[in-house]
Amino acid sequence: MTRRRPVYLDHQATTPLDPRVLEAMLPWLTGDFGNAASRQHAFGWVAESAVSAAREEIAAVLGAQPAEIVFTSGATESNNLAILGAARAARGRGDHVVTSAVEHRSVLDPCRQLAAEGFEVTVLAPDETGRIAVEAVDAALKERTILVTLMAAQNEIGTLNPLAEIGALCASRGVLFHTDAAQALGKVPFDVRSGVALASLSAHKLYGPKGIGALWVRARPRVAVAPLVFGGGHERGLRSGTLNVPGIAGFGAAVRLALRERDVEAVRLAALRDRLDGAIRAALDGVTLNGHRVERLPGNLSLSFAGVDGESLISALRSLAVSSGSACTTASAEPSHVLRALGIPDALAKATIRFGLGRFTTVAEIDFAASEIVAAVRRLRSEKASLSA
Numbered sequence: 378m379t380r381r382r383p384v385y386l387d388h389q390a391t392t393p394l395d396p397r398v399l400e401a402m403l404p405w406l407t408g409d410f411g412n413a414a415s416r417q418h419a420f421g422w423v424a425e426s427a428v429s430a431a432r433e434e435i436a437a438v439l440g441a442q443p444a445e446i447v448f449t450s451g452a453t454e455s456n457n458l459a460i461l462g463a464a465r466a467a468r469g470r471g472d473h474v475v476t477s478a479v480e481h482r483s484v485l486d487p488c489r490q491l492a493a494e495g496f497e498v499t500v501l502a503p504d505e506t507g508r509i510a511v512e513a514v515d516a517a518l519k520e521r522t523i524l525v526t527l528m529a530a531q532n533e534i535g536t537l538n539p540l541a542e543i544g545a546l547c548a549s550r551g552v553l554f555h556t557d558a559a560q561a562l563g564k565v566p567f568d569v570r571s572g573v574a575l576a577s578l579s580a581h582k583l584y585g586p587k588g589i590g591a592l593w594v595r596a597r598p599r600v601a602v603a604p605l606v607f608g609g610g611h612e613r614g615l616r617s618g619t620l621n622v623p624g625i626a627g628f629g630a631a632v633r634l635a636l637r638e639r640d641v642e643a644v645r646l647a648a649l650r651d652r653l654d655g656a657i658r659a660a661l662d663g664v665t666l667n668g669h670r671v672e673r674l675p676g677n678l679s680l681s682f683a684g685v686d687g688e689s690l691i692s693a694l695r696s697l698a699v700s701s702g703s704a705c706t707t708a709s710a711e712p713s714h715v716l717r718a719l720g721i722p723d724a725l726a727k728a729t730i731r732f733g734l735g736r737f738t739t740v741a742e743i744d745f746a747a748s749e750i751v752a753a754v755r756r757l758r759s760e761k762a763s764l765s766a
Contacts, residue, residue, distance in 0.1 A: 383698040384742045388676055388735035389532050389560060390700060394627075395584035395736070401630035402586065405623040413620045414611060424622045431629025438636050439576065440568045441593055447612045448625055451590035452559035453483040455577035456526075458592050458616065459555045460487040462602035463575060464496060464524050467553065471521035477501040477509050477528075478718035484526055484557055485714075497521070503718055506669035507536035511543050518546075524553045529561035529576075533715045533731055534668030535677025537565065544572020553600060559590070563635025564643065564674055569593055574600045580624065584736060585631030589624030592616075638736075646676040646734050649743050653732060654678055656747035661754055667716065667729065676734035681716075685757040687727030693753040697746055700731050 385393070405427055413428045415421025432443035449455045464474055476488050478500050485500075492498045499517045501509055509527050518525075525547050530537050540556060547554035555575040561567045563583035569576055576593040580586055594600050594615065602615055609617040658664055663683035682690060691701060701713070712726035721729075732746070 383696050384746055385698045386732045386734060386738070386742075386746060387698050387700050388733035388738075389535075389582075389674075389731060390733065391581050391587065392584045392735055393737065394586060395631065395634060397634060398585055398627045398630045402623045402627040405626050409622075411622075413622055414609070424620075427622055427626045427629075428620055431625045431632075434629040434633050435578070435591060436593075438562070438567075438632050439593055440570045442596060444613075445593055445596050447592045447594055447615045448620060448628075449590045449592055449616055450588055450621075451581070452481075452557060452577045452579035453590075454616075455579075455590050455592035456481070456483040456555075456557055457487050458602065458605055459575040459577055459594075460484065460524065460526055461490065462605060462615070463553055463555065463600060464491050465494075465603040466601040467523040468496075471519075471523040473497045473499070473519050473521040473523060475499045475501065475514065475517045475522060475525040475527075477503060479503050479507055479509075479531055479533075479715045480526070480528055481532060481557055481559075484528070488526070503536075505719060506672075507531050507534050507667070507715070507719060508669060508672065509538055509543070511539055511546055514543050515546055518550055518552060522550070522552050524555060526555040526557070528557040529567060530558075530565065530674050531668065531715065532560050533713060534679045534719075535560075535674035536668040537561070537672040537674070540567075540573065541571040546572070547574075548572040560674060563632060563639060564676065565639075569595070575602075580628040580631055583631050583635045586624045586627040589621050589628050591628070642736060643675040646738070649734050649738060649740065650676060650678045650732075652740070653734075653743045653747055654680070656744070657750055660747075660751040665721075665725070667719065667721070676738075678732040678734070679729060680732070681721065681725045681729040682754050683725060683728070684761065685728050685754055686761075687724075687729070689757055690728055690730070690753060693757060694730075694749060696749050699733075699746075701727065701729055 411420025411424040413424040432446045436443045488498045501513050553574040557577045559579040559582050574595045579590040604615050606617050611617045665681040667679035712723045716726035
């Protein structure tokens with residue numbers, strides 16, 4: 378079967394722009410091109426109306442207020458603003474931050490920066506499924522703890538954290554709780570009314586445009602955040618800069634569509650994921666699932682294949698667009714820090730494939746992917762056995 382392009386199974390890295398989202402963006406790229414901060418004429422008023430509508434749509438999904446949405450360039454910026462901004466603003470009350478070893482680099486690196494500034498940072502180890510237990514968070518909290526930052530859904534292995542329990546614990550102890558919700562928004566139920574104080578969001582993980590995200594900052598009780606970007610006082614002074622009106626309009630449309638289709642789509646994706654997993658396991662031994670079997674994203678499947686070289690496996694799968702881990706760290710030859718944190722040996726971690734299924738994935742594509750994986754693993758294992766003979 379001839380294919381001009383690989384089957385796309387890397388939806389945790391990014392998602393294609395939904396045509397309906399593009400349609401919502403087009404007016405703001407052409408005729409309605411005004412600056413939303415231009416308050417003295419109709420071009421600015423119309424642009425501001427688009428921004429306000431998107432704030433309302435995003436806030437409604439979160440159970441939040443529109444004024445609590447701060448637009449950014451994406452979840453990486455939102456994570457930096459939340460972690461650095463909240464910790465610096467709260468330093469008069471304490472200097473201890475809690476995170477985990479399986480966080481995204483845009484969480485771990487700001488935490489390292491805080492450590493360089495004299496903060497104490499505790500990095501929690503996950504359980505074997507990648508979850509952070511509420512008991513582990515409880516044991517880590519100190520009188521000086523000001524911030525806990527733990528992701529809602531793990532981007533490599535799909536594991537979901539018990540946010541409600543962790544949020545309730547943090548609220549009871551007067552500690553701010555930030556969550557990177559980029560992978561969770563629009564895929565699983567997510568509501569900030571569960572002890573969360575700050576939440577990072579991204580449009581391109583749910584069929585919206587790249588380059589636009591948001592940070593939800595709780596207003597009551599107020600969460601103080603020190604800005605990282607200055608110059609104009611946009612977004613309540615937390616993030617200066619001309620607003621990306623087309624991107625914001627697309628973000629709002631993407632969130633609206635995701636909420637409307639989420640529950641049905643979750644069932645469909647979970648069935649496709651299990652079909653792929655079952656087909657591979659039926660044909661191959663030495664295959665290990667990474668992450669929690671139940672508490673996981675419906676479209677995520679992370680499998681490790683014993684007895685094959687990781688680089689050779691990826692090279693053999695030219696007909697599939699898959700990854701060995703996070704798109705933000707795949708330039709490194711080192712094994713995934715997430716898989717290492719789960720205690721997976723380096724050789725097996727390198728022989729890991731993350732399958733990310735999405736809105737436009739079909740049964741035919743899943744069956745094709747399974748056959749390609751099985752054939753590649755069998756061939757590589759056979760070649761390895763021949764060299765060892």
